[in-house]
Amino acid sequence: MKKISLIVGLLVAMPAAWAQGEDTYADFKAMMDRSFKTTGIASKHRIYQLDFQKACSSEKLPSKKEMARIEAEQMKTIRYPADGKYLGDWKEGEKIAVNGRGLTWTDKTPYNNGGGCYNCHQMSHHEISYGTIGPSLLEYGKLRGNGEEVVKYTWGKIYNAKAFNACSHMPRNGDAEILTEKQIKDLMAFLLDPASPVNKK
Amino acid sequence: MRHTFTILLAGFACGLLSGTAAASSEMDAIAKYRELLADGNPSELVAAQGEELWKTKRGPQQASLERCDLGLGPGVIKGAYAKMPRYFKDTGRVQDLESRLMTCMENLQGIEPKSIVDGKFLKGEREKVAALVAYVVTESNGARIDVDMRHPEMKKMYEMGKMAFYFRAGPMDFSCATCHGEEGKRIRMQDLPDLRTQKGAAAGWGSWPAYRVSNGEFWTMQHRLNDCFRQQRLPEPIYGSDVTIALSVYLAATAKGGTMLTPGIKR
Numbered sequence: 001m002k003k004i005s006l007i008v009g010l011l012v013a014m015p016a017a018w019a020q021g022e023d024t025y026a027d028f029k030a031m032m033d034r035s036f037k038t039t040g041i042a043s044k045h046r047i048y049q050l051d052f053q054k055a056c057s058s059e060k061l062p063s064k065k066e067m068a069r070i071e072a073e074q075m076k077t078i079r080y081p082a083d084g085k086y087l088g089d090w091k092e093g094e095k096i097a098v099n100g101r102g103l104t105w106t107d108k109t110p111y112n113n114g115g116g117c118y119n120c121h122q123m124s125h126h127e128i129s130y131g132t133i134g135p136s137l138l139e140y141g142k143l144r145g146n147g148e149e150v151v152k153y154t155w156g157k158i159y160n161a162k163a164f165n166a167c168s169h170m171p172r173n174g175d176a177e178i179l180t181e182k183q184i185k186d187l188m189a190f191l192l193d194p195a196s197p198v199n200k201k
Numbered sequence: 202m203r204h205t206f207t208i209l210l211a212g213f214a215c216g217l218l219s220g221t222a223a224a225s226s227e228m229d230a231i232a233k234y235r236e237l238l239a240d241g242n243p244s245e246l247v248a249a250q251g252e253e254l255w256k257t258k259r260g261p262q263q264a265s266l267e268r269c270d271l272g273l274g275p276g277v278i279k280g281a282y283a284k285m286p287r288y289f290k291d292t293g294r295v296q297d298l299e300s301r302l303m304t305c306m307e308n309l310q311g312i313e314p315k316s317i318v319d320g321k322f323l324k325g326e327r328e329k330v331a332a333l334v335a336y337v338v339t340e341s342n343g344a345r346i347d348v349d350m351r352h353p354e355m356k357k358m359y360e361m362g363k364m365a366f367y368f369r370a371g372p373m374d375f376s377c378a379t380c381h382g383e384e385g386k387r388i389r390m391q392d393l394p395d396l397r398t399q400k401g402a403a404a405g406w407g408s409w410p411a412y413r414v415s416n417g418e419f420w421t422m423q424h425r426l427n428d429c430f431r432q433q434r435l436p437e438p439i440y441g442s443d444v445t446i447a448l449s450v451y452l453a454a455t456a457k458g459g460t461m462l463t464p465g466i467k468r
Contacts, residue, residue, distance in 0.1 A: 028361045032368070035442035036435065044436045046371040053369040057376065059397075100389075103372050103434045119388045131388040133380070162374070171373040178372060 042105035056167035070166035077175040078159045086151050086188050093190030094197070096183050097123055103178065113178050115187060120170070123190070124197035133169055141192035142199040154191060158184050244335050244412040244464035247419045251336030254329055260310030269305035271298070271337065282337050283344035283461050286450050288352040295358045297449045298337060299423050300441040302330050318440045322424050327440070334410055334421045338463040346407055346461055348453045355450060358443075362451025365444050366396070371434040377448070380432070381405070391468070396452060403459025406452040411465035419464065422449060 038044045052070045055062045062070070080086075099114025101107060117123060120134035144150045156163055159174030173179040179187070190196050255266045271281035272289065286297040292304055306312040312326060320327040350356060369376040380388060381396040395401035410421045420428075426445050430438050438445050 024357065024360050025364070027357070028364045031361055031443045031447065032365070035438055035444035037437055037439055039437035042431075042434065042436045046434070046436050049368075049370045053374055056374075057364075057367050057369050059363075059367060104431045105437050106431065129389045131391075132386050133383075133388065169375075169379045171375075176372045176374075 039105040041103070041107060041110050052162060052166060061167055067166040071163055074160050074163040074166070074172070074175070075156075077172075078156050078163060079174065079181075080152070080155060081181055081185065086155055086185060087146075087192060088182060088185030088187075088189045090186070090189040090193040090196035090198075092183075093186035093188070094124065096179070096187055097190055098127070110177075115173060115179055115183065116171075117187070125201050126197055137191060138198065140198055141194060141196070146192045151188070151192065154188060155184065158187060242412065242464060242466060243417075244339070244410075244419055244466075247332050247335040247412075248339045248464070249336075251332035251334065254332055255336055260306065260312040262309065262311040264309045264311075266302075266305050266309060266333070268309060269302070271301060278337055278340045280341055280344045282341035282463065284347050284349060286355075286358070286446055286453060287349055288354045295352075295354050295446055295450060297422065297441070297446045298334055299330055299421055300446060302333050302337075303441060306330075314441075320440075322420075322427070323418060331410075331419060331421050331424070335419055335464055338410055338461070341461045342463050344461045346403065346453060346456045346459045348450070348457060350454055350457075355454075358447045358450040359454050361443075362447035362449070365448050366451055373434045375433045377429065377433070380429075396455065399455060399458065402452050402455035406449075406456040407459045408462050408465030408467070410463060411467045413467045415468050420467075 032047050036044050036047050049057070052074065055066060055070060061067065096115045097117040100116035100119050102113025102116070103110060107113075117137075118127065118129065119131045122130040122132075122136040122138050123140075125138070140154075153164075157170075158179075160172040161168040161170035162172055162175075171178055174181070174184060191198055194200065255269075258265050268275040270276075270289075270291075271278065272284055272287045273279075273281050282298055285301070286295055288295050289301065289304075294300075296304065303314040303317055306317075306326075307314050317326045317330060322328075323331070348355070350359065366377045366381075369379070376382075377396065380386075380393050381401070384395040384398070384401070386393050386395075394405040396405050409425050410419065411425075412419050423440055423445055426448060427438060427440075430436075
């Protein structure tokens with residue numbers, strides 16, 4: 001009896017001695033598991049990662065090949081508007097861009113979220129309280145026009161930024177159901193409509 | 202004194218709201234604000250409450266915290282926070298200041314940690330912990346950040362804290378590194394320290410806990426991290442949980458050699 005438990009003990013102990021890295025990762029996962037709780041709409045499940053989130057969770061980016069694989073996979077999630085209309089109301093779009101609320105445990109509902117675009121981007125001529133995590137989008141439409149390619153790319157980028165850059169800092173607004181199709185249309189107009197303050201002083 | 206203070210506050214808030222200034226305006230404003238309050242940090246009030254609490258006999262065991270060991274021996278407060286988090290032999294755990302204070306409150310005074318862990322920030326016993334924190338960290342103001350990384354448990358917490366820092370999850374795919382992983386970035390007008398570097402971590406770790414001018418509240422490091430996890434759209438970290446301590450070890454170790462400016466003053 002004693003012998004058996006000794007052997008079992010050794011078997012359990014040995015892999016730890018061989019593979020330090022794996023062991024730390026297992027401990028890390030256990031730590032995450034016991035450190036969080038559900039509060040309001042922010043359910044504890046949110047700490048469980050999607051595969052690409054895991055691949056983008058270290059100091060170094062994944063290999064080029066892995067990034068390309070993720071991007072191809074994310075590209076498949078993009079849904080273009082069924083009615084073929086890409087541009088909504090830029091005035092509504094501006095409000096969505098400014099509004100940084102949504103999906104925290106102090107928000108009442110997982111719907112009616114803002115886009116939080118100003119947290120990361122410069123956009124219009126008049127709003128000077130903008131973040132710099134993303135590139136400036138000032139005069140976005142003026143600089144690029146609104147040819148089909150630009151329109152489709154912009155829609156795709158807002159819908160799922162990871163389709164173009166696997167580990168982008170930018171959220172997957174459409175794919176992760178942060179914003180609705182209508183809201184994305186309004187944001188598209190904010191960026192591309194010549195009358196929008198993004199393009200007009 | 203109180204009067205001047207309110208006026209200063211109003212002036213400061215207007216400067217921020219009008220938003221006419223350039224990118225570095227907030228840093229300048231804070232630097233100026235710091236100067237103005239150099240000998241009158243509003244945290245002093247909280248710290249004074251904390252000192253009183255430290256010395257008062259409380260809890261089922263009617264004891265004070267004067268024999269609480271923060272790592273430098275029972276009752277030694279001076280410089281203790283600059284060396285935290287640290288591995289504590291008696292509990293066999295790495296602890297940050299707040300989890301250590303809970304240990305002292307439990308062992309010396311008989312106050313159940315559960316009432317604090319399940320409580321709310323700025324309320325009840327957790328608010329008392331915050332006052333104690335203000336007192337303790339004031340006694341490390343100006344000290345060099347000097348966490349002792351020799352113990353294997355500290356090394357492990359550092360590794361896990363680093364993993365937590367880069368851990369992307371939740372509906373917005375954010376990690377700490379999304380907002381604190383590059384130099385010179387900001388969200389709206391708020392400057393974000395690059396917490397991967399010694400300089401950034403020293404500025405970030407070394408100026409917390411802090412008094413927040415925008416809402417007139419004193420926030421501990423647990424409170425700061427809690428709000429960052431909220432902005433990250435993750436679920437809520439449990440008060441004093443290992444992920445918060447691991448992140449603190451990662452930040453403090455990265456900040457090593459910097460100066461504690463505690464309690465800080467924030468926007």
